[in-house]
Amino acid sequence: MTSLTSLDTPAAIVDRRRMQANIARMQQRMDALGVRFRPHVKTSKCLPVVQAQIAAGAQGITVSTLKEAEQFFAAGVTDILYAVGITPDKLGKVTALRRRGCQLKIITDNVASAEAIAAFGKAQGEVFEVWIEIDCDGHRSGIKPDDNALLLGVARALQDGGMTIGGVITHAGSSYELNTPAALEAMAEQERAGCVAAADCLRQAGIACPGVSIGSTPTALHARHLDGVTEVRAGVYVFFDLVMHNVGVCRRDELALSVLTTVIGHQREKGWAIVDAGWMAMSRDRGTAKQKHDYGFGLVCDIDGKELGGYVMSGANQEHGIIALEQGLDADIATRFPIGTRLRILPNHACATGAQFPEYQVLAADTDSSETWPRFYGW
Numbered sequence: 001m002t003s004l005t006s007l008d009t010p011a012a013i014v015d016r017r018r019m020q021a022n023i024a025r026m027q028q029r030m031d032a033l034g035v036r037f038r039p040h041v042k043t044s045k046c047l048p049v050v051q052a053q054i055a056a057g058a059q060g061i062t063v064s065t066l067k068e069a070e071q072f073f074a075a076g077v078t079d080i081l082y083a084v085g086i087t088p089d090k091l092g093k094v095t096a097l098r099r100r101g102c103q104l105k106i107i108t109d110n111v112a113s114a115e116a117i118a119a120f121g122k123a124q125g126e127v128f129e130v131w132i133e134i135d136c137d138g139h140r141s142g143i144k145p146d147d148n149a150l151l152l153g154v155a156r157a158l159q160d161g162g163m164t165i166g167g168v169i170t171h172a173g174s175s176y177e178l179n180t181p182a183a184l185e186a187m188a189e190q191e192r193a194g195c196v197a198a199a200d201c202l203r204q205a206g207i208a209c210p211g212v213s214i215g216s217t218p219t220a221l222h223a224r225h226l227d228g229v230t231e232v233r234a235g236v237y238v239f240f241d242l243v244m245h246n247v248g249v250c251r252r253d254e255l256a257l258s259v260l261t262t263v264i265g266h267q268r269e270k271g272w273a274i275v276d277a278g279w280m281a282m283s284r285d286r287g288t289a290k291q292k293h294d295y296g297f298g299l300v301c302d303i304d305g306k307e308l309g310g311y312v313m314s315g316a317n318q319e320h321g322i323i324a325l326e327q328g329l330d331a332d333i334a335t336r337f338p339i340g341t342r343l344r345i346l347p348n349h350a351c352a353t354g355a356q357f358p359e360y361q362v363l364a365a366d367t368d369s370s371e372t373w374p375r376f377y378g379w
């Protein structure tokens with residue numbers, strides 16, 4: 001165990017108590033709604049975090065890279081959904097994982113990809129389980145829920161090619177742009193209804209569609225019911241972040257990830273304290289800039305994680321962060337934060353900030369001592 005006062009900075013800090021509470025909150029909600037929960041593990045990319053999610057009741061995981069699939073399968077997780085549209089060059093890796101016993105599922109949203117999957121599978125004697133991606137909100141990729149011709153074209157290309165259709169999958173990414181319970185409830189219903197409608201279209205055409213998979217952290221926490229849904233995916237809830245706070249799905253004292261940093265200098269006339277965590281530690285994600293409250297590059301707390309009343313990381317260079325008041329100028333900032341002061345910065349986007357570090361320093365309850373949990377990079 002290592003004390004926060006002796007860690008090299010910058011360092012990624014996880015508050016284990018908060019993380020466990022976040023995991024329990026989401027799992028309890030999914031249990032109450034009567035659906036399987038398949039967490040998206042791209043937020044943490046960390047085995048002990050995923051083990052905590054599975055211990056709480058998660059069934060399978062969602063990944064965003066094949067490296068995640070490889071790492072978690074090697075650690076014993078077998079039920080994995082790769083939730084990024086597959087490209088033909090990756091089918092060899094998918095096949096290798098499946099032949100080693102990984103129940104790896106892939107997704108597509110177009111006929112060309114479906115035909116390529118079927119052709120590769122036929123040539124290799126492999127029957128892939130493929131889910132068809134639905135675009136429920138115009139946010140990213142997928143087939144519009146009412147584009148029945150395209151949906152059926154993709155499904156038939158897979159079916160005729162001998163592949164298994166696992167179901168339909170969607171993600172209401174535009175929920176991140178909302179900030180009222182009414183709007184989030186409406187988006188949750190739009191997400192649910194669009195994906196269920198796509199599943200119904202397939203079934204009415206005589207095509208089996210056993211799975212209906214939806215999910216984002218905001219909609220998972222605001223859905224009134226999930227009729228017709230078989231599973232939910234959400235990821236950032238495990239740590240939460242300032243974007244999620246602005247959306248309205250968590251309090252700031254529920255954020256489980258922060259960055260430990262040290263004061264290295266001052267610009268007194270500007271009211272700045274300079275720290276050794278810049279955008280390489282916090283990431284360049286400025287997700288709160290378009291929201292109701294802009295936190296710059298992050299919200300400043302003391303070493304114990306207590307907010308310091310209006311201080312933010314107002315600017316960042318590669319390895320330098322600027323700490324200042326959100327409003328006004330602190331002429332006494334050098335006295336308030338002497339050289340060597342340790343601070344913790346709550347991030348805008350937990351996924352992006354976590355990705356800057358090879359490991360987490362995880363705080364046990366009621367102590368400033370930490371243990372190291374490794375995470376991984378790459379695709």
